[in-house]
Amino acid sequence: MMPMQRFRLPNRQIVAIREAQTRDAAAILSTLNQIGGETDFLTFGGGELNYPVEAQEHIIEAFAIRDNSVMMVAEIEGKVVAIATFDGAPRARLAHTGELGISxxxxxxxxxIGRRMMDMLIDWAKSSGIIRKINLRVHEKNERAIKLYEKLGFRQEGVISREYQMGGQFFSNIWMGLAIDPPDSTD
Ligand SMILES: CC(C)(COP(=O)(O)OP(=O)(O)OC[C@H]1O[C@@H](n2cnc3c(N)ncnc32)[C@H](O)[C@@H]1OP(=O)(O)O)[C@@H](O)C(=O)NCCC(=O)NCCS
Incomplete structure (x- = not known):
């Protein structure tokens, strides 16, 4: 479980960051579809996630029931403004790893908000007792995201060329990773 946290933003609004519930499904879907149209740095464009709300409910449940996975939302005045996920790998030998996404x-x-969500997700991973590595993929031109991840200690681990194709151009994805170790671990 991830306890809810509230923060005051520089614009004085209060943001609540908490685990996603199935009742958030429609809001999550429409927020993701909006963000897809606001950035070139996600794997989907505006309105491209055209599956039904029930499918989104199943996705939320699937995150909630796995010990090594979490879906979080940030809410301002009842509106879902951000989503972050950690998708833990299902197989035993990989279950200490997973992939992070944030929008x-x-x-x-x-x-x-990104910083706060990442901090909460990393704290959750540290206290999970399972997670030992957070992986993520980031578009090579996504400077804001890369800066945020580097500030949090993520290191660039690899580059996958031609992962994105947009407007007749290819872009690479950078794999980044953060080791999650207990304070006394030397592994
Ligand atoms: C990338 C994203 C998650 C960052 O979250 P955010 O809430 O905007 O970022 P924060 O305000 O927490 O800023 C965190 C850090 O990002 C960097 N940053 C913020 N604004 C920036 C800007 N305009 N240019 C470059 N770096 C910037 C800074 O290093 C900042 O740290 P600082 O405030 O201590 O200087 C968010 O902008 C987003 O969802 N973008 C669209 C989708 C996306 O790209 N997702 C990531 C896919 S891998």
Missing amino acids: ILQAYWGLG
Whole structure:
């Protein structure tokens, strides 16, 4: 379980960051579909996630029941403005790893929400007793995201060329990773 946390943003609004519930399904879907149209740095464009709300409910449940996975939302005045996920690998030999994703509505970029969500997700991973490595993929031109991840200690581990194709151009994806070790571990 991840306890809810509330923060005051520089614009004085209060953001609540908490685990996603199935009742958030429609809001999550529409927020993701909006963000897809606001950035070139996600794997989907605006309105491209055209599956039904029930499918999103199943996705939320699937995250909730796995010990090594979590889906989080950030809410401002009852509106879902951001989603972050850690998708833990299902097989035993990989179950200590997983992939992180984070998406925030453009109107809320640069306010510290990404930093807060990442901090909470890393704390959750540290206290999970399972997670020992967080992986993520980031578009090579996504400077804001790369800066945020590097500030948190993520290191670039590899480059996959031609992962994105947009407007007749290819872009690479950078794999980044953060080791999660207990304080007394030397592994
Ligand atoms: C990338 C994203 C998650 C960052 O979250 P955010 O809430 O905007 O970022 P924060 O306000 O927490 O800023 C965190 C750090 O990012 C960097 N940053 C913020 N704004 C920046 C800007 N305009 N240019 C470059 N770096 C910037 C800074 O290093 C900042 O740390 P600082 O405030 O201590 O200087 C968010 O902008 C987003 O969802 N973008 C669209 C989707 C996306 O790209 N997702 C990531 C896919 S891998």
